[in-house]
Amino acid sequence: MIYLQGDFKVDDTTKKHLIIGAGFVGLGMAQALKAANIAYDQVDASDDIGGNWYHGVYETAHIISSRKVTQFTHFPMPDNYPDFPSAQNMRDYLNAFANHFNLREFIELNRAVSYVRPVENNLWEVTFSNGQQKIYKGVLLCNGHHWCKHFPKLKGEFNGEIIHSKDYKHPDQLRGKRVLVIGGGNSACDLAAEAARVGAKCVLSMRESVWFIPKSFAGFPVADLIKWWMPQWFQRLITYGIIRLTFGTHDNYGLAKPNYRVFDKHPTLNNEVPYYIKHGRIKPKPAVHKLDGCFVEFIDGSREAFDLIVCATGYNVVYPFLSPELQRVELAVVKCYGGSFLEDYKGLYYIGWGQARGGVGSLISAFSPFFIRCLKLQDEINVPLGLVFKEMGEQLPKTHLADPQQIFRQLKLTNFFFNQIVKRAYQVNTQYSNFSNSPLPCLSRATSTPFLP
Numbered sequence: 120m121i122y123l124q125g126d127f128k129v130d131d132t133t134k135k136h137l138i139i140g141a142g143f144v145g146l147g148m149a150q151a152l153k154a155a156n157i158a159y160d161q162v163d164a165s166d167d168i169g170g171n172w173y174h175g176v177y178e179t180a181h182i183i184s185s186r187k188v189t190q191f192t193h194f195p196m197p198d199n200y201p202d203f204p205s206a207q208n209m210r211d212y213l214n215a216f217a218n219h220f221n222l223r224e225f226i227e228l229n230r231a232v233s234y235v236r237p238v239e240n241n242l243w244e245v246t247f248s249n250g251q252q253k254i255y256k257g258v259l260l261c262n263g264h265h266w267c268k269h270f271p272k273l274k275g276e277f278n279g280e281i282i283h284s285k286d287y288k289h290p291d292q293l294r295g296k297r298v299l300v301i302g303g304g305n306s307a308c309d310l311a312a313e314a315a316r317v318g319a320k321c322v323l324s325m326r327e328s329v330w331f332i333p334k335s336f337a338g339f340p341v342a343d344l345i346k347w348w349m350p351q352w353f354q355r356l357i358t359y360g361i362i363r364l365t366f367g368t369h370d371n372y373g374l375a376k377p378n379y380r381v382f383d384k385h386p387t388l389n390n391e392v393p394y395y396i397k398h399g400r401i402k403p404k405p406a407v408h409k410l411d412g413c414f415v416e417f418i419d420g421s422r423e424a425f426d427l428i429v430c431a432t433g434y435n436v437v438y439p440f441l442s443p444e445l446q447r448v449e450l451a452v453v454k455c456y457g458g459s460f461l462e463d464y465k466g467l468y469y470i471g472w473g474q475a476r477g478g479v480g481s482l483i484s485a486f487s488p489f490f491i492r493c494l495k496l497q498d499e500i501n502v503p504l505g506l507v508f509k510e511m512g513e514q515l516p517k518t519h520l521a522d523p524q525q526i527f528r529q530l531k532l533t534n535f536f537f538n539q540i541v542k543r544a545y546q547v548n549t550q551y552s553n554f555s556n557s558p559l560p561c562l563s564r565a566t567s568t569p570f571l572p
């Protein structure tokens with residue numbers, strides 16, 4: 120039975136869900152649970168809400184997706200926001216969202232989860248970093264996927280400083296320095312452009328050539344030009360046209376043509392790198408071969424001296440507080456059904472781990488009503504919903520990349536035919552009537568200090 124929060128304060132945590140994380144995704148899910156009157160607690164390891172936009176990004180960051188696709192559909196950003204709001208705008212927006220929906224009273228800050236494991240009676244034991252333990256009915260994992268730094272393996276020794284893009288907070292860190300940025304993604308390009316402005320020199324080392332997509336075209340954010348009804352091949356066609364009309368060809372910049380199709384990798388939306396290449400402020404180079412004192416040698420045999428290397432080489436998707444049996448991540452893909460659900464455990468939900476190329480808010484706004492229906496259905500059946508989806512023929516995801524338009528279409532369709540899922544869920548429930556979560560032992564690291572974002 121779903122316990123209601125609106126009618127009374129639920130003290131018994133075994134009747135509640137726990138949301139780990141009060142970033143963009145955690146806040147969106149909390150609002151959805153609250154609106155559906157589903158009892159929950161929410162915790163965040165940090166001293167304020169907002170996640171990445173509070174403690175993760177550099178001061179000068181602006182969103183890459185547009186305001187329109189990044190806002191929660193049901194809570195638009197203020198009219199005076201630009202098309203590409205700043206990190207500060209994003210923080211203010213998330214705070215306004217939390218205030219508007221009265222989410223704060225259920226959020227506990229400075230509360231890090233160090234371990235989560237299934238125990239008897241299909242319940243979940245949560246251990247916090249202070250050693251305290253609570254038993255919950257279910258856990259929503261909204262801990263984000265932009266904090267566990269991925270570093271490249273570099274041969275040799277470097278005399279200067281090496282940081283990850285996550286450690287970059289302010290242009291002063293680049294000012295007057297000879298900077299090498301490694302990577303071809305959005306952070307790499309933002310940082311290279313920053314170094315081009317304030318550094319003594321900037322080299323951008325890319326393992327392979329990438330498609331630079333302009334952030335806006337003909338006065339509109341490119342993300343807003345893509346509509347829900349457009350199949351991926353059509354989006355691709357439009358995007359190639361936009362790239363060609365804005366930048367020309369890679370040849371114009373001394374770069375090789377990428378050897379993959381646009382959208383086969385997470386897109387790099389950036390106008391500034393092509394601009395600064397044209398001004399000689401960014402020098403593109405191939406992959407690093409080795410480090411040698413203050414020099415870096417590239418695979419084309421060239422060598423340059425640097426003071427600072429910034430590795431904008433991405434993040435690992437990790438759940439450090441889960442039992443090894445529940446670590447279902449392969450590369451960046453969480454092997455779960457329906458975006459969140461396991462086939463062999465109920466009550467554990469992996470949320471927001473994918474890398475859709477749209478904005479996070481519109482996706483959570485579309486996903487959360489579906490998730491709430493699933494949560495209510497899960498309450499009526501004994502088998503995990505993941506098993507129901509599997510029995511309905513759904514395959515485990517093979518990639519973390521996603522076309523948001525396809526997700527919107529799928530969710531619309533699934534919501535429309537949800538009674539089919541309900542029907543099938545009851546059938547599967549009869550088939551596996553003895554199902555119960557297998558409890559897992561408590562590991563010693565459960566009470567050790569967890570990662571702090």
Ligand SMILES: Cc1cc2nc3c(=O)[nH]c(=O)nc-3n(C[C@H](O)[C@H](O)[C@H](O)COP(=O)(O)OP(=O)(O)OC[C@H]3O[C@@H](n4cnc5c(N)ncnc54)[C@H](O)[C@@H]3O)c2cc1C
Nearest residue numbers: 140142143144164170171182183184231232262263478479
């Ligand atoms: C430079 C940069 C630019 C970006 N630009 C865009 C953009 O343009 N558009 C877009 O949609 N997205 C963008 N993103 C992605 C961004 O991560 C999402 O917008 C959003 O922040 C994801 O929200 P989240 O809640 O999943 O994760 P986060 O914002 O990372 O929040 C997760 C929260 O969980 C908490 N937490 C983690 N572990 C624990 C634990 N063990 N116990 C308790 N709490 C815990 C953390 O403290 C954090 O507050 C960008 C990311 C970066 C790095």
